[in-house]
Amino acid sequence: MFDLFNNTVNIAHNYLKTIVKPGGVAVDATVGNGNDTLFLAGLVGIHGRVYGFDIQHEAIIKTSEALAEKGLLDITMLFELGHENMGRVITEPVDAVVFNLGYLPGGDHSIVTSPQTTLKAVAEGLSLLKAGGIMCIIIYTGHPGGLEEQECLESYLEGLNKKNYCVCKIDFLNRNKAPFLIVIEKAC
Ligand SMILES: C[S@@+](CC[C@H](N)C(=O)[O-])C[C@H]1O[C@@H](n2cnc3c(N)ncnc32)[C@H](O)[C@@H]1O
Numbered sequence: 001m002f003d004l005f006n007n008t009v010n011i012a013h014n015y016l017k018t019i020v021k022p023g024g025v026a027v028d029a030t031v032g033n034g035n036d037t038l039f040l041a042g043l044v045g046i047h048g049r050v051y052g053f054d055i056q057h058e059a060i061i062k063t064s065e066a067l068a069e070k071g072l073l074d075i076t077m078l079f080e081l082g083h084e085n086m087g088r089v090i091t092e093p094v095d096a097v098v099f100n101l102g103y104l105p106g107g108d109h110s111i112v113t114s115p116q117t118t119l120k121a122v123a124e125g126l127s128l129l130k131a132g133g134i135m136c137i138i139i140y141t142g143h144p145g146g147l148e149e150q151e152c153l154e155s156y157l158e159g160l161n162k163k164n165y166c167v168c169k170i171d172f173l174n175r176n177k178a179p180f181l182i183v184i185e186k187a188c
Pocket residue numbers: 029030031032033034035036037053054055056059081082083084100101102103104105111112113114117
């Protein structure tokens with residue numbers, strides 16, 4: 001076990017903790033099993049708001065139940081909708097956006113995020129970020145299409161104006177095929 005770098009999700013959560021505060025607003029762009037949604041809801045608390053998107057009914061239902069159990073359903077708006085629509089659904093600035101790409105663990109591995117919709121959603125998420133806000137993107141390359149998604153995303157992110165965004169990549173050099181993290185901070 002490692003406190004700071006145990007796994008990619010754990011690293012992303014450590015960054016999110018520094019930015020997302022009680023009363024804040026956050027987006028989980030890939031709800032899946034709801035772990036990130038629950039984490040964000042815990043950070044913003046009862047005076048905050050979390051928006052969540054997933055195209056799978058199962059993900060939305062399971063996550064709604066988990067949020068209800070923790071008394072966090074009221075502050076969460078879950079959409080059974082592609083994250084590429086977030087720009088028309090969310091009408092307020094947000095502190096953080098999280099993407100955990102790929103397929104739903106324990107679900108249908110043929111349903112995966114795809115480069116074009118991911119790119120659109122990332123662009124919309126960056127526009128929604130408040131000054132000083134962050135986006136965390138966890139990327140897997142082990143499944144069909146994963147490498148292509150990584151290449152599309154990185155080539156888009158490399159082109160972001162460095163005065164407006166700081167784009168960092170965190171990768172494990174001594175782990176085989178571990179997912180990696182991209183953290184983007186919007187200038188204050
Ligand atoms: C790796 S899982 C997410 C894991 C999740 N964050 C968790 O904590 O369990 C990826 C999810 O992205 C979803 N997904 C695929 N395409 C999507 C899209 N266009 N918009 C939103 N979600 C999508 C899949 O249905 C899947 O549930």
